[in-house]
Amino acid sequence: MEKLREILGKVHRGELAIDDALQLLRDLPYEDLGFAKIDHHRALRRGVPEVIFCQGKTPEQVARITRQMLEKGVNIMGTRADTRVFEEVKKIAPDAEYHRDARIFAIKRATVARNKGIIAVVSAGTSDIPVAEEAAVTAELLGNKVERLYDVGVAGIHRLFMNMEVLKRAQVIIVVAGMEGALASVVAGLVDKPVIAVPTSVGYGASFSGLSALLTMLNSCAGGLTVVNIDNGFGAGFAAHQINKLGGQEDGCALS
Amino acid sequence: MEKLREILGKVHRGELAIDDALQLLRDLPYEDLGFAKIDHHRALRRGVPEVIFCQGKTPEQVARITRQMLEKGVNIMGTRADTRVFEEVKKIAPDAEYHRDARIFAIKRATVARNKGIIAVVSAGTSDIPVAEEAAVTAELLGNKVERLYDVGVAGIHRLFMNMEVLKRAQVIIVVAGMEGALASVVAGLVDKPVIAVPTSVGYGASFSGLSALLTMLNSCAGGLTVVNIDNGFGAGFAAHQINKLGGQEDGCALS
Amino acid sequence: MEKLREILGKVHRGELAIDDALQLLRDLPYEDLGFAKIDHHRALRRGVPEVIFCQGKTPEQVARITRQMLEKGVNIMGTRADTRVFEEVKKIAPDAEYHRDARIFAIKRATVARNKGIIAVVSAGTSDIPVAEEAAVTAELLGNKVERLYDVGVAGIHRLFMNMEVLKRAQVIIVVAGMEGALASVVAGLVDKPVIAVPTSVGYGASFSGLSALLTMLNSCAGGLTVVNIDNGFGAGFAAHQINKLGGQEDGCALS
Amino acid sequence: MEKLREILGKVHRGELAIDDALQLLRDLPYEDLGFAKIDHHRALRRGVPEVIFCQGKTPEQVARITRQMLEKGVNIMGTRADTRVFEEVKKIAPDAEYHRDARIFAIKRATVARNKGIIAVVSAGTSDIPVAEEAAVTAELLGNKVERLYDVGVAGIHRLFMNMEVLKRAQVIIVVAGMEGALASVVAGLVDKPVIAVPTSVGYGASFSGLSALLTMLNSCAGGLTVVNIDNGFGAGFAAHQINKLGGQEDGCALS
Amino acid sequence: MEKLREILGKVHRGELAIDDALQLLRDLPYEDLGFAKIDHHRALRRGVPEVIFCQGKTPEQVARITRQMLEKGVNIMGTRADTRVFEEVKKIAPDAEYHRDARIFAIKRATVARNKGIIAVVSAGTSDIPVAEEAAVTAELLGNKVERLYDVGVAGIHRLFMNMEVLKRAQVIIVVAGMEGALASVVAGLVDKPVIAVPTSVGYGASFSGLSALLTMLNSCAGGLTVVNIDNGFGAGFAAHQINKLGGQEDGCALS
Amino acid sequence: MEKLREILGKVHRGELAIDDALQLLRDLPYEDLGFAKIDHHRALRRGVPEVIFCQGKTPEQVARITRQMLEKGVNIMGTRADTRVFEEVKKIAPDAEYHRDARIFAIKRATVARNKGIIAVVSAGTSDIPVAEEAAVTAELLGNKVERLYDVGVAGIHRLFMNMEVLKRAQVIIVVAGMEGALASVVAGLVDKPVIAVPTSVGYGASFSGLSALLTMLNSCAGGLTVVNIDNGFGAGFAAHQINKLGGQEDGCALS
Amino acid sequence: MEKLREILGKVHRGELAIDDALQLLRDLPYEDLGFAKIDHHRALRRGVPEVIFCQGKTPEQVARITRQMLEKGVNIMGTRADTRVFEEVKKIAPDAEYHRDARIFAIKRATVARNKGIIAVVSAGTSDIPVAEEAAVTAELLGNKVERLYDVGVAGIHRLFMNMEVLKRAQVIIVVAGMEGALASVVAGLVDKPVIAVPTSVGYGASFSGLSALLTMLNSCAGGLTVVNIDNGFGAGFAAHQINKLGGQEDGCALS
């Protein structure tokens, strides 16, 4: 920024011809053009916690990154965090909370705008719950109301029908399923709203670590279904939040 | 419905005990319980054209299905339709329109509610345009304003930056890309709104008919990105419409 | 057989010691031990038509094989037979029938025992009908009553519920589905009978020519589901017949 | 159910017009229509133990689920259960039995109808026995007589021929094989009855954790062969039971 | 550019405070900041022909794109161009040349700087020649001397040794091979210079359309080997040019 | 060779010091060291026809290559040759023979040593015959006696047993099978001799163009089984010849 | 055997008509026809040790199987045996030997015929040695002379040329290589004898646990190359033995 101000000063004082200034501007490094600001604005506009993907990091590394982020006064969430990570984080942020099933820790230091709509998180089997919780807790931390509807896989599809009110109340639906992943198609065939499908790596044999569920979901004939990576509960919760935000926020914020 | 009415009539006339009626109701076939109505409602609630996937059907088959649908007075669109299909359809519906690049024909017989928000359709290369157009025309037929931003692949990424206003104006963004599919990540990294990625089968060698682009998009680190099947422009346009609808409709319709 | 008879004759006449005869028997070629009879018996016991897989054969080759089989007086069916094949076959067997949708021709020269139970053939989409018909016609030619329930994919799952009587009447169910293949799981979750799933190569993109549907079906959590090869309508019809036969035959045949 | 009874009461007392009642019925939540009963009936009709898939669950979780199920008075079986799971289960159900090779625990609290036919379980190698036992014990717990024929892989195919009587006696055959999986084809080529093939993950290198055996079995030219997921002994045993049931039950139960 | 000049003019004339100017600059659309120039410079700096990937385009489409490019006075090359494409191009550019084996047409309108070093193009089998030629002609059109060494696959490895002088003379080596692709490893093991490997889709069966050769090359233990996409002769020629340029240019141009 | 002779001449005449000669020798191009001879010897030692892989070549290209080879007086065989190729070849070599099923043409101009042992070629289905014939004719042209045993797939395994004499007579066995490919394992389990397995691309669905058969064969538990590429009848015939040669040749040639 | 003897006795004494005897023979179980003997003969004819594949078995299981085999007086070898297995085996067979690199234990109780020819085992990298040793020790235990040539990968191909005498002396060659697996092609291109390629799972990344090397070897253009499963050193050693045996045995045994 200083260089840019300097150039403008010279133009102002007639020390630099306009054409020469134009030439100089073209050759300025990007950051001097205030490019960095865009990122800053983007961060504020998102109003979302800073996110640490803890898998593959030591508890100490996570703690160090957390400490740096805390200085900015933002909210923080850590995904794929086991209890050892949480214990280390708690040392530097005693107010940190731990969502065990979701494997997420959260530190809240700033207020979050609340979205009006509800996000429903539907899951097929008991083993899919960690991914479903990762999606649900992520959505909650981002300012959404979440309703959970677990253990409604297609092998017991009547249980889904008995709980259709949940699907009706929701503005966005996240479906989490491993093995054959057929639940996502069934749900998307019943409703007329955005459905985000999360394949999980639950299964064995020809589930090929989630590939089967992923392909099923991508091939769904039911309109409106979109898919995220295998086990990516965070991604689904984040995308659902962005969609849900379009339906308005409780404090009357205009949409970005 | 007649059976149900008959049972109620008997209950009303005291010819049938309430417990016996309860028992009979449990054993009624589903359609007699008015189950079919749910489907009907769903169709109306969606307010979307009936869709014919023409690929793998003869022009005659498409025309026959079209004729049946026309009797219901609904809007109709046919995807993956070549000119031979269109010519056959035109014989029975002279008002049919053909979107050549999108390979879509459309017959409009009913009014469509308009969504307020804009959907941006961004594509990487010239060869991706048919899929991009399938997404764009689908979204338009469903009642959305669409802005197109084509040929902005990562190999010439400055062209994307020169057109960021389009991304800023949009409420939902569809990114269509084959080969390496990196454009979706780049776009999702720049904005804070729902982004739907469509991998295309464009490419050769290790693109493996779209697998490479599909994997790239699923693995994106950029939050908010969801993915549909390879070449599934229709699915992306449909999902974008469902999301865009959440931002409100021009004629003030309440959201479903 | 002659050699075996000769040995026994020598034993009978005392020309051959029993120990030497034992040794000779061990060294006889298999066919001389009447091994071939096993195959013969098997063919009769099956009571099924001889089957010609026509794909990859010229009409002339199919006709030549047909002519050889006709001499045995058995029933014949040809699968994956196009009209050109049928025309050639008709020249040598004017009573041949052609099932166009199933791509099967049939020549009936012997009576077939009828099974008591019903086989239901359920399919997801219009494009799956050729494979569904291959299964249905195969089962019919083998002596089974077949009920068809088509176009009941999970995207419109209420249509399946409205026709549950078909599932209830059946003794064995064949489910034919491409794309995501979720229909098989849904059906198997609703009933308590053998369900045979046939993935089809219908679809595009990440359906990978039927791989997606195949994996979905193999990973189904619904008990009792077994799977055959992609597009293998014949195999499903054949297996369903073998199962259905266990429920008894109309003319009172004992089970084999 | 209460709401439904209330509506009928009002109709009976003339407090509600029949047309209005019809309208109300259409809007009732599903469970109030007695939908749940279907599931209940289904459970009874199956007459099968409740099944717990223990893999990926802690011994404590399995014990907790077991305790809940025991209250219903049903039979229970747990698959993929190691000894630690069994010990925990035994604390709450001292009559629990453990089938070590099959990795199955069973708690019998209700009588099971016995099927007349025999199920043969054939396996190729020693390492395939755990999966074969999972199939065999499952079938036994469901009320079937089972004959085992182990270690008869194609590399020593004469051993299979020496035991053909087992194949002849059986009404349904389960074939369990890893590595090349060819045994299933050989068996299906020798008999005229339903054969269920179970690929196993036994092997190394290009066995790709069971993929090789799976593909072999799916591609079998032998009619009547159907396939379940890799290592899915339970699924094979369950499907074989459903088929075997068609041949009649010892206590003369009518088939469902 | 006009807006930027206008802002500077106002600053110069004292009509705009510097801080306000800074603010305005931050909000300027990118193109107004002269961003587009970067692309322009980049094009000039590369000094390379504009490239049209003709595969999947009609001859008419290629001709139209060619005409637009010709107006800029740049060199043009079209890859994957068949004779029908060339004939159409020739109508609008009679000086266009066609390299039949390489499937490349070229139109030279500007001088190209010549690199000092030699690029060797080595190929394994006769069927690999089209890809090898695409690489060789691309490199030539970009201003490089190219030596070809064809038909020296590992099955006849002595032929490679008899021509090692070619490898020694070269500054960069491109190795083109299908089937097992082992040639790239052998060459890279013999020399101490950059080697670019191009797998080809030549082969059948387990070559899986070039996947086998691709994996072989990626796994090479020989240092210095890098790989491009299957059949991507153009990419290899282009990368080799960029590397070769580092060794200096004949007309004494400084390196960019 | 001339340079080498020249150096030795100078050493002989004392015009060149021995140390200098050593230095010169090290720097000689390889061909001058007589390296080429190795190839020549190898060609003679093999005593095999020169082979042209015709797939992907025009009839004219094959004819041109054939003409060049004919000048060397060697035997020639062309694989994957259709009738159009043969007709073109016949113009320049009227004594060329065509093996239609094997898709091989052969031109015999030199005598071939005959191996003593027999090679058996066993195939599973009718559609596998082209590959089986490619193997059989290749082996015959290389100087081997071949016995064919076709249509003995595992679905009709008794036919294999009825012809075990063929397996017993053979010194090397080639097994050709598509779909599930189990035949190779069965044969290798019955004999104690080298067995070469050739997977074919015959099949559909999960045969994945031969991948299924390939994996089956690689995973065979039967000792002594080795595998070649999918559809590579030529490779199998060639390898069988090399093995069969070890058992001695009729004219008493010493083994190489 | 007793039943067969009894039948012959009755024929001999005239108690059974020949036609009735023929009928009885056809219905005899296979083992009574002396079928088992075939297996016995096969075992003797092979003259090879009984083999135990120890991977996935506990040391106790291996010891128990070993004890059973020892009673037959045959030679025994155990592959994939770690030191814990060996220690357990040694308790029951103190004369057992352990080949650490090959992970093989051997117990010699019978003499083995020696083959005349030499088997060369060539390997690419240090990490491939365990598989190479498995092949080499297997071949030695089966009665072959083995020469090892290790660490001659294509990245240092001159080392292979400096040791070509080993290749020349051998009658059969085994090539063991991971990563890119190109060594097999290079060796097969240099010699005119049977070459067996063993891909290994050595490597990382795109070696995909040996898939890369496997595909390379299957796609080799060099004639005479056949392939076994990834890491299957035993299979290669066994096949090489069967081939080497054709070249004659030292004690003048006729070939089987």
Add this chain to the structure above:
Amino acid sequence: MEKLREILGKVHRGELAIDDALQLLRDLPYEDLGFAKIDHHRALRRGVPEVIFCQGKTPEQVARITRQMLEKGVNIMGTRADTRVFEEVKKIAPDAEYHRDARIFAIKRATVARNKGIIAVVSAGTSDIPVAEEAAVTAELLGNKVERLYDVGVAGIHRLFMNMEVLKRAQVIIVVAGMEGALASVVAGLVDKPVIAVPTSVGYGASFSGLSALLTMLNSCAGGLTVVNIDNGFGAGFAAHQINKLGGQEDGCALS
């Protein structure tokens, strides 16, 4: 060499006719022709450290190999070396250095020529740093100046633009990225110099251990991009060195 000198001596003394000498030379083993020298020269010419790939070797094995190499007086580097390996190496080479992040140990005993150009190493995420460091440290040990630019993934692409000076200064660029791997395309689209892409196995789900990033990079539309194996930081650093060397060396060495 002695044999060669002896032959020349005999020629010189007239004890050996030139033709006989020629014959003898042809039959000399390769090493006697001074072939080994080529390797020696190659090693010296490369001027690179001897490299030990430590993964899969015990610390003791690495130490033993290191000791052997030290005797040659060359530089040594060990890749994929954990701290246990380093501790063992330090015992025999106290001057060994350890680069923890790069998992490389280095022993410098000889001077290395310095290249003039700069190599930039760019990486996408924190988890990619070990591979990036392996590339960077490798390049440094080979005599290159390296600039690191980490954590500039496409999700935060503005950070890349803010540091474009690094890309501009570099002569060769290495891009390291896992997950979607899009960074490589973005970088190659911005510059006009050789870019080497290294996919990493960082990620989960559909990243398939680096396959996704690998395919993305191979399919890049950006010219000049070449790719190495997944996680192959060493290979990238080595190739970048070979390319960078072409731009000249600081001590004025002529290029090889």
